[in-house]
Amino acid sequence: MLLLNASGCLDALTAPDVAARFDAFVTKTVTPEPREGNAPVRIAETDHGMLNSIGLANPGRVVFLGQTLPRLVRTVDVPIWVSVGGFSVRDYVETCEQLTRDDVACVELNLSCPNVDEAPESAGEIVRACRRMTAKPLYAKLSPHSWDMGETVRAVEDAGADGVTMINTLRGVALDTRLTTKLERGVGGYSGPALKPVALAAVFAARRVTALPIVAMGGVQDGRDALELIACGATHVALGTVLFADADAPSRVRAELIDEAHRAGFDHPEDAFGAAHETVAKLAN
């Protein structure tokens, strides 16, 4: 099991010590053109989570490949996963085509950012086109908004994905005392503890239809949360919002995960893999 950061929730160049505590570092999403990101206000806390409206702020493909990625390689000792975003299938394909460095361990296609306009093509179409362009491990990061998560997972698997990452944030709105939206853009991506049941359900549904590796995230605050994702079928676990409150979360969650596995009667966290499906299997029988 690998412990990763959720894309967008860590900048290894400003916090290399935090990135070093993961098994792999996932970059912020890179798009073909530079993006300043959305206008402030960009974040708002809610009672059980937070909204963000960063909007994929990034220096663009040329600067990323020429400057950011070489600096990351020099700064970060752990494998680097590059998150790729775009607004058309061509955007994704062209970035994948140029991610040829051996230092790039994996490509994660961000198919589900709630803070920008989506590409018109389906997740499956984008994955299929990128698959032709890269031999690197290819993960598809999926939205929790799909009513039939199993169908989406099957589609990206059929298109050649080597794994799936789930879940991205949910769309959310928060209002201030004057009943205007706290975020300048109005709608943002909802993350934090409230997402855990949604993430568990998505991983649970995905695991029923695929044997692909799943990087699971959504509301992980501690080792118990990570263990529950593994029990639902996660192969790897990623931390997002918790990093904002606790930069020491990677080490803490890793230690807690081992303790929680023991408490649940498993020698190792991986031994709990899929445990939650046993209840359903019994019911089916």
Add this chain to the structure above:
Amino acid sequence: MSRPRRERRSVVGVEAVGPYVLVRVARGGLDPGAPGQFFMLEAPGRVLPRPMSLCLAPPGELGFLLDPIGPGTCALAELEPGDSIHVFGPLGNGFRLDVERPLLVGGGIGLAPLPYLSEALERPPAVLGFRSEWHAEAAALVPNAEVVIDPVLVTDAMPRDRAVLACGPEPMLEAVRALCPDAQLAWEAPMACGYGACYGCVVEIDGELKRLCVEGPVLCFS
């Protein structure tokens, strides 16, 4: 620059200062950092910590002045001696102290970093603006301060021949900057992480987005 650390610290005092609240925690191994730098304070029961610039640094303690207006600041204001919270810092860039004839300017809760700054600069003159006499009780924390109450503005009372170091609401900072383009200004924005991870705390200044936690919170445009 001091290396930020995250430690669980005991609350040693919580005192009202007019409508504001001064929360004092045991310093432990935390460095107070430079005036204008900030700490992320765990707000009990909330998802995100809250950024607070250091107000006072008496021996063995760190003091933070806050305005209890939202769920996070109210949770902090309700702390009691003996409680403990995670404190992470010092973070960001503070004020440059190599200035001739400094003048401190603060508006409302923006006075928070000024007591510590005043001490570092050996008690220079200050101009502080508040919306009411009650709010102005906090001016007692800043030595040598001239106080103005709304509708009088700090810019009405500011001498123009001094190096200004200011903190306050955005309209006040813009007004101070219009009069003193070289002023060092401490800005504020909603913040999630405090260490450059989330890109959430940008403010737009002159059409450019600045990440306050790593580029600020103190910015100077000269």
